[in-house]
Amino acid sequence: MKIELRNNKDFFAGLLFIVIGVLAMVIARNYPFGSTMRMGPGYFPTVLGGIMTAFGLYVLVRGLIKGEKIEGVWGIRPLILTVLGVVAFGFIMDRLGMVLALVAMFFISAFGGHEFKFKEVLILAVVMTAAAWGIFIYGLGLPYRLFWWS
Amino acid sequence: MELLDNLVLGFNVALSLKNLVYCFIGVFVGTFIGVLPGIGPLVTIAMLLPITFNLPPIPSLIMLAGIYYGAQYGGSTTSILMNLPGEAASVVTCIDGYQMAKQGRAGPALAIAAVGSFLAGCVGTLLIGLFGPPIAELAFKFGAAEYFSLMLMGLMAAALLASGDMVKAVAMVVLGLLLGIVGTDVNSGMARFSFGVSELSDGIGFTIVAVALFAVAEIVKNLETTAKQEVFTGKITGLMPTLADLKASFPAIARGTAVGSFFGALPGTGPAIGAFSAYMLEKKIAKDPSLFGKGDIRGVASPEAANNAAAQCAFIPTLTLGIPGSGVMALMLGAMTIQGIAPGPQVMTKNPDLFWGLIASMWIGNLMLLVLNLPLVAMWVKLLKIPYRWLFPSILMFVCVGSYSLNSSAVDIYLAAGFSILGYIFIKLGCEPAPLILGFVLGPLMEENLRRALLISRGDPTVFFTRPISLGFVLVTVLLIIFMIAPAIRKKRKKVIAPTDKT
Numbered sequence: 001m002k003i004e005l006r007n008n009k010d011f012f013a014g015l016l017f018i019v020i021g022v023l024a025m026v027i028a029r030n031y032p033f034g035s036t037m038r039m040g041p042g043y044f045p046t047v048l049g050g051i052m053t054a055f056g057l058y059v060l061v062r063g064l065i066k067g068e069k070i071e072g073v074w075g076i077r078p079l080i081l082t083v084l085g086v087v088a089f090g091f092i093m094d095r096l097g098m099v100l101a102l103v104a105m106f107f108i109s110a111f112g113g114h115e116f117k118f119k120e121v122l123i124l125a126v127v128m129t130a131a132a133w134g135i136f137i138y139g140l141g142l143p144y145r146l147f148w149w150s
Numbered sequence: 151m152e153l154l155d156n157l158v159l160g161f162n163v164a165l166s167l168k169n170l171v172y173c174f175i176g177v178f179v180g181t182f183i184g185v186l187p188g189i190g191p192l193v194t195i196a197m198l199l200p201i202t203f204n205l206p207p208i209p210s211l212i213m214l215a216g217i218y219y220g221a222q223y224g225g226s227t228t229s230i231l232m233n234l235p236g237e238a239a240s241v242v243t244c245i246d247g248y249q250m251a252k253q254g255r256a257g258p259a260l261a262i263a264a265v266g267s268f269l270a271g272c273v274g275t276l277l278i279g280l281f282g283p284p285i286a287e288l289a290f291k292f293g294a295a296e297y298f299s300l301m302l303m304g305l306m307a308a309a310l311l312a313s314g315d316m317v318k319a320v321a322m323v324v325l326g327l328l329l330g331i332v333g334t335d336v337n338s339g340m341a342r343f344s345f346g347v348s349e350l351s352d353g354i355g356f357t358i359v360a361v362a363l364f365a366v367a368e369i370v371k372n373l374e375t376t377a378k379q380e381v382f383t384g385k386i387t388g389l390m391p392t393l394a395d396l397k398a399s400f401p402a403i404a405r406g407t408a409v410g411s412f413f414g415a416l417p418g419t420g421p422a423i424g425a426f427s428a429y430m431l432e433k434k435i436a437k438d439p440s441l442f443g444k445g446d447i448r449g450v451a452s453p454e455a456a457n458n459a460a461a462q463c464a465f466i467p468t469l470t471l472g473i474p475g476s477g478v479m480a481l482m483l484g485a486m487t488i489q490g491i492a493p494g495p496q497v498m499t500k501n502p503d504l505f506w507g508l509i510a511s512m513w514i515g516n517l518m519l520l521v522l523n524l525p526l527v528a529m530w531v532k533l534l535k536i537p538y539r540w541l542f543p544s545i546l547m548f549v550c551v552g553s554y555s556l557n558s559s560a561v562d563i564y565l566a567a568g569f570s571i572l573g574y575i576f577i578k579l580g581c582e583p584a585p586l587i588l589g590f591v592l593g594p595l596m597e598e599n600l601r602r603a604l605l606i607s608r609g610d611p612t613v614f615f616t617r618p619i620s621l622g623f624v625l626v627t628v629l630l631i632i633f634m635i636a637p638a639i640r641k642k643r644k645k646v647i648a649p650t651d652k653t
Contacts, residue, residue: 013579017321024328024343031340037609041335041342044597048328055321062317070578075374079574082370082546083567089550090563098551105550106543112373113539124540128547136551140204143558144551 007070014060021052081112097145098137102129153279160279160506164514169212172205173511176213177518180220185530186541187228190237191221192584195481196364197545199357200552207489208504212511214485215465218478219512222421222461223267223519226454227530230259239421239457242429246442246449253445257527258391262399262447263454264523270407270455271516274462277411278469278509282498286470289495294602295613299623301596304417304473306627309585310634318581326586329354330593337601349561356484357556359590361549362566363583364477367573369542389524391447399451402432406455414460417467417475421457428456462512469505470495472595477584480591487591 005011025046034040085108092101106125110116136142163169183194195217202210222239229240230247243263250259292300309319332343333353344350391399406428413424432452433439442449465482467473472493474480483493491501498505523530553562573583607613614620 009578009580013318013576013581016575016579017325020325020328027343031335031342032338035609036604036611038605039601041338041340044600045328045331045342048324052321052324052328055317055324059317059321068580070580072578073374074578075370075574078373079370079571082366082373082542083570085543085546086366086550086563086567086570090554090560090567093550093554093563094560102547102551105546109543109546110539112370113542114373115539120540121543124543128544132547132551135201136555140201140555142204142555144554 008063009068009070010059010063010066012063012070014056014058014063017052017056017059019056021049021054021056024049024052078112082109085109085112093144095148097147097150098132099129099146102132152283156283156502156506157279157510159502160508160510163208163503163507164212164510169209169507169511170514172209172213173216173515174518176216177220177515177522180217180222181224181227181519181522181530182220182533183217184221184224185227185533186224186536187232187234187534187538189221189541189545190225190235191218192237192364192477192481193368193545194221195478196357196360197548197552199360199481199485200555201548202485203357203488204555207486207491207501208507210489211482211485211504211508212515214482215508215512216515216518218482219267219271219458219461219515220519222457223264223523224530226263226267226457227260227523227527228534230263230450231256231531232534237422239425239460241422242425242453243450243457245429246444246446249443249445250447250450255445257389258395258447259450260527261389261391261524262395262451264520266399266403266406266451266455267458268516268520269403270410270459271462271519272513273407274411274414274459275509275513275516277415277463278466278512279506281415281466282470282505282509285466286495286498289471292495292619293617294599294606295617295620296623298596298599298603299614299620299627300471300473301592301599303623303627303630304467304475305585305588305592306630307417308475308588310630315580315582316634318579319585322576322581322583322585323589326589326591327593327596328589329359329586330590331597336594336598347561349557349559349565353594354565355553355556355562356488356590358553358562358566359569360481360484360587361553362569363573363576363587365545365549366566366570367577367583369545370570370574371577372538373542389527395447398446398448402448402452403455405431405435406452407459409452410456410459411463413456414463414475415466417473420464420476420479421460424460425453425457428452458516465508465512468493469497469508472497474588474591477587480584480587484587484591 028042028045028049031042032040033042085105088108089101089105092104103125107121110121137144180194183189198217202214225237225240226243229235229243230251233244233248235241235244247259305323309323310316332350334341334351341351409428409431410424414420429449429452432448433442464475464479467475468479468483474483486493491497553566556562576583603613614624
């Protein structure tokens with residue numbers, strides 16, 4: 001019997017739970033465990049990590065038995081581009097102010113959509129940046145810089 | 151009468167010009183965003199959450215509540231007109247609502263949905279006012295052991311009832327609890343899981359997790375398929391339901407309200423199960439059940455009333471016990487905590503203006519919904535034509551600027567990016583993120599109460615079984631687990647949950 005692991009939904013979900021659970025237990029070893037009566041900071045995370053690992057094992061084994069596949073396709077392109085857009089916003093916001101940060105975010109993330117029309121994205125970026133100014137800076141009075149010199 | 155005095159206090163708070171304006175903004179923006187196809191209440195609240203933090207507590211919660219039922223209502227408009235439910239609770243509304251729209255009776259369907267929601271909202275508001283104080287009274291008797299057992303029950307109920315895969319849902323709750331305790335431990339002052347990052351020693355921002363899981367990860371999921379967006383092309387002519395419609399609807403609304411209120415107040419069930427059960431009930435008691443699914447108005451009236459009643463009554467455990475029953479309520483509770491209000495029974499005594507003001511504003515908000523939605527329906531319909539490629543970068547704009555506003559630090563943005571990737575992976579692996587946020591909100595509280603309970607009992611874990619109230623919660627938890635594992639019920643549950651899995 002050949003066990004198909006590719007796109008095995010439960011196998012990977014279980015694996016992820018196990019990795020996180022074990023990681024939590026290992027890291028929590030650095031914190032005093034204490035006793036049931038006087039719990040140290042390591043007690044609760046260790047127990048939770050253990051529970052997670054146990055659940056992870058169950059899900060993993062179930063995956064091996066049932067072999068249920070992940071539905072649909074992985075949206076690698078939208079994932080990379082939206083996350084990149086968000087990261088770019090943070091990076092530029094700290095250095096060059098909100099306007100450029102938002103324009104960059106709009107262009108990068110819009111590239112992750114199905115259709116990319118330069119003019120449309122430009123208009124969207126301008127309109128929504130103005131809206132962001134209106135809501136956050138004018139309306140809520142947040143102390144953001146629009147540009148690096150302001 | 152005490153209830154009357156309290157309601158007067160509440161209306162005094164809610165009717166102040168400032169709060170009315172925030173309530174209106176919340177309802178309006180909530181409906182506006184809720185109507186947009188593919189965007190449900192969770193996304194809407196998550197993306198607007200950071201904005202409300204810059205307001206004082208009362209207006210911010212009033213606005214958030216407004217956003218919630220606005221978005222819920224907006225979702226039913228999309229369901230009726232386009233057969234596109236924004237979230238699980240409006241899935242059943244699609245069945246008969248969309249059929250009515252196809253038959254050119256979209257107007258009456260929308261009108262009945264609005265009226266049903268309003269009536270159910272009124273009852274829901276009254277129920278919170280009636281049941282809130284006695285429940286809070288009871289909760290004052292709770293010690294650490296009772297709170298721990300109660301949270302355990304709440305979390306298990308939420309994981310077992312509301313989500314597709316129970317085992318994964320429980321694992322997600324545990325992951326949420328783990329993420330919740332990241333940061334400085336209150337008892338020992340030790341920074342846990344902070345990996346030397348100073349920003350992390352304050353804990354992971356609740357908003358960061360919320361926007362990442364519910365807004366960004368959701369966007370990526372929506373973008374993965376290249377399916378063409380359906381566009382509403384029909385026309386809405388005449389809103390007035392016929393006399394026969396009204397006669398059929400009112401009893402259905404009453405039944406839906408009762409069913410919805412019941413499920414809403416229970417932890418873990420909420421609007422989706424409420425709406426579904428209400429629909430099932432209508433079908434069962436109807437003389438001619440074959441009419442359902444072909445545009446029967448009762449199939450719109452009852453679930454719409456039920457989901458609004460449930461949305462309203464979900465505030466009962468959240469406000470009186472500090473135990474959120476659903477993802478949305480976890481967001482509300484997180485918002486309260488960030489505003490410096492410790493959730494729990496003391497909210498009612500310490501902040502009566504907040505508690506009663508919020509309740510009164512819900513009634514006012516429901517009235518606004520009715521007034522807003524019926525005349526403006528033509529405008530909402532226009533919104534349905536906005537393509538998703540304009541929407542998702544705009545949602546990201548709110549996410550980015552909003553998250554940045556929390557600490558004016560890019561670290562939060564990077565964290566949000568990281569959680570978005572994790573969130574998307576979890577969604578693909580069939581693990582729903584809503585239970586995670588419940589665990590996340592309750593994590594520190596649960597640890598604190600567990601510690602305290604065992605300290606008082608000198609390390610004796612039987613304390614959870616010897617105190618009667620605590621034993622009650624533990625028993626319910628055990629019963630829940632048994633019911634869920636029992637194969638016969640499992641099969642039945644699958645049938646009930648199946649249509650809500652699509653969201």
